[in-house]
Amino acid sequence: MSDAPPIVHVVDDDASFLVALARLLRAAGYSVRTFASAAEFLAQRGDAAGCVIADLQMPGMDGLDLEQALLREGSGLPVIFLTGEGDIPTTVRAMRQGAEDFLTKTAPKEDLLAAVDRALARDARQRAETARFRAMRTRLDTLTPRELAVLRQVAEGRLNKQIAADLGIGERMVKLHRTAITAKLQVRSVAELTRLVQAAGLCDEGPPDFPKGK
Amino acid sequence: MNWITVTWPMVAAACLTLGLIELGIGLAQPPRAARLLFALSAFTVACIAGLELTLMQTDVLADWWRAMRLLDIAVGVMLLSLTAFIWVYFGTGRKSLALAVPVLYAIGLAFDYLPEAPPGSGMTFQRFIGFRTVETFGGASFRVAEGVSNPWNLFAYLAVLGLILFVADASLRLRRRGGRGRTALVGVTVAVFLALAGLQSALIEIGIINTPYMISWIYLAVLMAMASELNADVLVAARLAGQLRESERRMDLASAAANLGLWVWDIRRDSIWATRRARALFGLSDSEPITFPRFLSTLHPEDRDTVGRAVDQAFVGSGSLDVEYRLSLPDGQTRWIASRGQVECDTNGKPVLMRGVVVDISARRAAEVELHELRTELARASCVSMLGQLASALAHELSQPLGAILRNTEAAELFIERDPPDLDELRAILADIRHDDQRAVDVIERMRALLKRRHFAPQALSLSGEVLEPVIALAQSDASARQVRLEMQAAAALPAVMGDPVLLQQVLLNLVLNAMDAVADRPADRRRVRVCARRHGEREVEVAVTDSGPGIPADQIGRLFEPFFTTKQTGMGIGLSISRTLVEAHGGRIWAENNAGEGATFRFTLPLAGDAGPP
Numbered sequence: 001m002s003d004a005p006p007i008v009h010v011v012d013d014d015a016s017f018l019v020a021l022a023r024l025l026r027a028a029g030y031s032v033r034t035f036a037s038a039a040e041f042l043a044q045r046g047d048a049a050g051c052v053i054a055d056l057q058m059p060g061m062d063g064l065d066l067e068q069a070l071l072r073e074g075s076g077l078p079v080i081f082l083t084g085e086g087d088i089p090t091t092v093r094a095m096r097q098g099a100e101d102f103l104t105k106t107a108p109k110e111d112l113l114a115a116v117d118r119a120l121a122r123d124a125r126q127r128a129e130t131a132r133f134r135a136m137r138t139r140l141d142t143l144t145p146r147e148l149a150v151l152r153q154v155a156e157g158r159l160n161k162q163i164a165a166d167l168g169i170g171e172r173m174v175k176l177h178r179t180a181i182t183a184k185l186q187v188r189s190v191a192e193l194t195r196l197v198q199a200a201g202l203c204d205e206g207p208p209d210f211p212k213g214k
Numbered sequence: 215m216n217w218i219t220v221t222w223p224m225v226a227a228a229c230l231t232l233g234l235i236e237l238g239i240g241l242a243q244p245p246r247a248a249r250l251l252f253a254l255s256a257f258t259v260a261c262i263a264g265l266e267l268t269l270m271q272t273d274v275l276a277d278w279w280r281a282m283r284l285l286d287i288a289v290g291v292m293l294l295s296l297t298a299f300i301w302v303y304f305g306t307g308r309k310s311l312a313l314a315v316p317v318l319y320a321i322g323l324a325f326d327y328l329p330e331a332p333p334g335s336g337m338t339f340q341r342f343i344g345f346r347t348v349e350t351f352g353g354a355s356f357r358v359a360e361g362v363s364n365p366w367n368l369f370a371y372l373a374v375l376g377l378i379l380f381v382a383d384a385s386l387r388l389r390r391r392g393g394r395g396r397t398a399l400v401g402v403t404v405a406v407f408l409a410l411a412g413l414q415s416a417l418i419e420i421g422i423i424n425t426p427y428m429i430s431w432i433y434l435a436v437l438m439a440m441a442s443e444l445n446a447d448v449l450v451a452a453r454l455a456g457q458l459r460e461s462e463r464r465m466d467l468a469s470a471a472a473n474l475g476l477w478v479w480d481i482r483r484d485s486i487w488a489t490r491r492a493r494a495l496f497g498l499s500d501s502e503p504i505t506f507p508r509f510l511s512t513l514h515p516e517d518r519d520t521v522g523r524a525v526d527q528a529f530v531g532s533g534s535l536d537v538e539y540r541l542s543l544p545d546g547q548t549r550w551i552a553s554r555g556q557v558e559c560d561t562n563g564k565p566v567l568m569r570g571v572v573v574d575i576s577a578r579r580a581a582e583v584e585l586h587e588l589r590t591e592l593a594r595a596s597c598v599s600m601l602g603q604l605a606s607a608l609a610h611e612l613s614q615p616l617g618a619i620l621r622n623t624e625a626a627e628l629f630i631e632r633d634p635p636d637l638d639e640l641r642a643i644l645a646d647i648r649h650d651d652q653r654a655v656d657v658i659e660r661m662r663a664l665l666k667r668r669h670f671a672p673q674a675l676s677l678s679g680e681v682l683e684p685v686i687a688l689a690q691s692d693a694s695a696r697q698v699r700l701e702m703q704a705a706a707a708l709p710a711v712m713g714d715p716v717l718l719q720q721v722l723l724n725l726v727l728n729a730m731d732a733v734a735d736r737p738a739d740r741r742r743v744r745v746c747a748r749r750h751g752e753r754e755v756e757v758a759v760t761d762s763g764p765g766i767p768a769d770q771i772g773r774l775f776e777p778f779f780t781t782k783q784t785g786m787g788i789g790l791s792i793s794r795t796l797v798e799a800h801g802g803r804i805w806a807e808n809n810a811g812e813g814a815t816f817r818f819t820l821p822l823a824g825d826a827g828p829p
Contacts, residue, residue: 014614014618016614016615016618016653017614019646020617020618020619020620020622020625020643020650021618023621023622023639023643024621024622027625027629057694057695059694060697062697083613084610084612084613084614084617104617105613105616105617105620106613106617106620109620109621109624
């Protein structure tokens with residue numbers, strides 16, 4: 001993961017508003033990229049960290065279409081919608097799709113910047129989580145199939161004796177495997193191990209939005 | 215006392231009565247000369263009847279002789295007056311014949327006044343012999359003088375013959391000329407009776423028949439024939455007068471029912487006659503004389519020139535007047551009057567008379583004004599509802615510049631905090647703020663123009679610049695929000711049209727919004743609305759709004775423009791009917807048709823500004 005600063009992506013068909021908003025965000029200290037349409041944004045966005053501020057009403061692909069396209073691509077980039085006048089059905093649909101925030105174009109600066117900060121924070125959190133998860137996954141990949149099988153049973157809270165009986169190996173062998181696992185995964189306690197296994201999706205349900213990788 | 219002494223005075227009395235009646239009428243109304251001559255002859259016949267009675271009763275030669283000579287004079291006067299009457303009344307007699315009558319008679323009459331004539335001699339007898347008494351029916355008796363006939367008496371008969379010829383000739387000529395057939399017939403009757411009278415007195419004088427002189431009787435018949443002719447006119451006049459009164463009563467009734475006032479303007483004397491109703495409309499008393507300036511003074515000051523011009527126009531042009539104007543009544547109220555008239559000219563073509571009607575049209579005017587206000591109100595209401603449909607798009611349209619201004623201002627506040635402040639950036643920000651402010655003003659201006667309440671104010675205008683572009687600009691954001699491709703296509707160098715830009719914008723906006731509704735159910739890439747303007751024939755420009763929707767069901771296409779007819783779930787059905795009213799008020803037409811491919815097209819036409827179309 002790069003250490004580049006998060007980028008606020010602004011998408012609006014109104015050039016004037018686009019410039020003004022970008023100006024404010026830059027003056028407030030954010031890195032900003034502007035796009036004149038949803039299509040332009042989708043084509044050029046890269047995978048920089050940050051968030052999206054999009055006009056809800058745009059010719060061609062509108063704000064909701066953009067959000068859906070992002071979801072289809074598996075991007076967790078938070079989207080803040082801006083609208084001239086929020087009507088309830090559109091708002092509901094936007095929020096249901098997971099919009100980070102919903103603001104009118106003339107909303108106070110404080111609300112806007114707070115929304116941007118929240119969105120960036122959420123993105124950072126999501127990205128950190130993903131990074132940690134990826135690292136864990138890499139470590140899990142170093143385990144042998146036998147070690148993985150032992151790990152699953154340990155995570156389920158079974159005793160060494162039970163695991164040995166289950167797998168048809170000696171109890172000593174189980175202990176040897178557990179030592180190897182804790183060394184490879186760099187964990188110290190069984191509790192930590194259990195949490196890790198759950199997070200890595202070795203149990204029945206994995207995290208719902210796990211990115212399939214790039 | 216016998217029937218003779220009774221009937222002759224009756225004849226005399228009848229003649230006197232006829233004469234007096236005709237004298238009375240003759241003094242008052244034409245044909246005066248004819249009537250006075252008739253009266254004269256009637257009085258003469260009355261005298262003749264009296265003299266005849268004397269002749270029949272006296273046995274004193276001196277009395278008889280005096281009466282006889284008077285009778286000859288009376289007959290002469292009567293012949294003369296009859297001749298003159300026919301001359302005057304028929305107007306077709308021959309002068310030679312007319313002059314022959316008195317000349318011939320005068321020759322005969324001269325024998326009555328020969329010096330040293332023996333008593334009893336004269337025009338009738340050369341020598342008087344004596345009286346004899348004749349018994350006649352009814353036990354009555356009368357005296358007859360006997361004598362030797364005077365051959366010169368022939369001249370008197372020639373005079374009568376001359377008169378007969380004169381009358382007959384005059385009658386025939388009148389008839390040939392196509393004159394009054396009745397008059398000619400009367401002339402013939404007069405001639406026949408004259409002949410009878412001459413014949414009878416001739417037979418008496420020759421001694422062939424023993425009857426009293428009945429000249430007066432026969433002339434009474436002549437007089438009655440003449441009187442019937444003369445007074446036929448009077449009878450006709452009386453009947454006409456009756457019909458006229460009836461007709462006047464009908465006219466009064468009709469004019470009262472229609473609230474019409476009648477007027478006649480004698481232009482040379484500048485005197486206006488007007489019925490009471492007309493006077494009442496203008497607030498004039500029944501007795502006040504009216505002149506044209508006085509009439510003008512009752513008018514609303516602003517309308518005086520208009521009326522003056524309309525009157526001048528009637529004098530020099532069509533000859534007819536048709537003008538509507540206001541009166542300023544003394545109580546400060548205003549009354550609307552329609553005045554229609556026709557000029558009559560003399561033989562030189564100079565206007566001498568104008569007659570016409572006035573009618574109070576205040577109620578109609580008030581209704582028109584009210585209707586116009588209602589229509590304007592309805593048009594405005596429909597406009598408000600259209601803007602309501604656009605509201606969310608318009609709010610978006612406004613929030614763009616307002617949002618941009620706000621962000622720019624906030625950015626400027628941050629820039630100004632820096633040390634040193636970034637002046638270039640601040641300048642750019644201020645320029646952008648100014649630009650966005652203008653954008654916001656434009657949006658508001660467009661809405662305001664549509665909402666402004668105002669009257670129909672046609673002017674020469676550019677369709678694409680003043681109607682199409684503002685409407686497209688207004689509807690564009692709505693089109694974007696609804697993902698409709700809205701295009702405009704105006705022919706280059708489109709000629710100016712006559713119209714009220716705001717009302718035409720309203721018509722077009724309505725059609726565009728309808729078209730966008732029509733394509734709402736199509737897939738997003740097939741929602742198209744196109745507005746085209748092009749010249750249509752020599753005198754019109756056509757605006758077409760074409761959509762790619764499902765088209766109009768054939769059975770509804772004819773009813774689209776009816777009030778309260780709608781194909782939409784939530785429509786009121788007033789938009790298109792108002793559009794039609796507005797387009798027709800501009801002198802144009804509006805209609806709808808289905809396209810060959812998909813969708814429908816609504817078209818309306820407007821007359822070019824060069825053509826002086828309807829207001």
